[in-house]
Amino acid sequence: MGRTARMLSAAALVVIVTAAPAMAQESAAVDVTGFVPAEFEDVNGDGVPDLGALPPGQHGIWDETVGALTPEEFFARVPPAADFDFDDTGSAMIGPCGGVAISYDADGMSIDAVIDYADDGPAVDVYSGEQAFTASNPFKFDTTGTVAYFGFTVEEGSGLSSAGAQPGVDYGDAQIAFHDHQWTILVAGVSADYGGDPNALDKNRNAGLLELGEELPFPFRAKLKAKGAIIDLWGPDRLPDFDQDSIAGIAAGRAYCYGEGWVEAVGDQFPLFTAAGALATALALAGFSGIVFNARPAQSWRA
C-alpha cells in the first residue's frame, strides 16, 4: 500500500471515529421539544433543547408553567418512542412514577436525556430510543454541569392513597398522590439521600435543577449503580435495605415506585488533571517505578 493510500485510510479512520458519534446525535429518537419552553433552543444541534447560560434567579426549564402539567398533557407533548430493545437488562423503573431528565455540561449544552412513561417498562434514552440506565448505556452527566428533571405520578390505577394518617396533619380534600411517603436513594449500595413527607398538599409532580458543579467538591469520572424507592403511607421511619426482588414485599401492598440503573459521571475532559486523576497517576507511577527500579534483583559481593 502506498504512502498516499495509508494517509487516506488513516484520515478516513479519524473521520469515522470522531465525526460519526457527533453525526449520530444530530436527531433525538424521542422529541421532547414540545415539553420544553420555547426560550430554550437547541443550540448544539442534538435535538434536545439546551439551557445555555442560565443566570442566577432565572427559572429553569420546568420551574414555571410547563412543569405544571397533568400526566395526560405530558404524554400528549412527549409521545412514546417507537419500539426499543428490551434485551439489554440492568435497569428497571417500576410503579406509577414517570418523568424526564436532561443533563447539561458547564456551558448548558445538553449531554444526555432520559424519559420514563410511568409504565412498567424501563426508562428510554431520548437520543437513541433504546433502554436507558443500562451498564452499556448509562445516563451521562457532567460533574461540572446541571441536571434538569421533571417527575410526576399517574393517578389512574396507581393504587396511591388519597390522604395520609399522620396525627395533626390536615390533608384537605382527598386527592390521589403519595402521602406519608418515605424515599431513599442509594449509590453503589451506600445511602446517598433519603426523606419523607406527609404531602398534605397532594403534590403529584416535581421539577428542579441539580447544579452538580456546586454540589460536588471536584470533577471526576465514574460509572455508578444507583437505585431508589418511594413507598406510599410508610410513615416517618426510614426504609430498610431493598432491591428489585424485595421492594414489593417491603411495600406490603402499599403503592411504590422503584428504579435502578447505571449513571456515568463524565466530568472533566482531561481526567488526568483532576484531583482523582493526579492521585491515581502519582500512585501508579510511583508504584511501577518502584517495581522496575527498586524491587529488581541486585548482585553484590559477599566476603
Next chain:
Amino acid sequence: MAELVTRRHPIRGAVWGLLAGLGVFLMLTVVWPVIGLDSVTAVSMKGAIVVVAVMVVGVVWSMVAPAKRAKGPIPTTAPTGGGEEPE
C-alpha cells in the same frame, strides 16, 4: 573469599505493587471508568483482584528480572562464582 550473590526483593515488589495497584484501580474507577461502582462488596472484590494482580506482577518481577550489576570494586580476594576476574 568474596562471593558474588544475587539478592531478590519480593517484599519490595509486593509493597510497590500495592501502590501501583491502588493507582491502577483508581484509574479504572474515577479516570477511565471501566469498573462500575455498583456495590461496596463488588467494588471491594474487583479492587482486591486488581491490586493483588499488580502485586503479583511486582513480586514476579522482583524474582525474575535481570539483576543489577554489583556496585563498587571487586574485593581483592577471588570471587567464587559468577563474577569477573579482578583486573
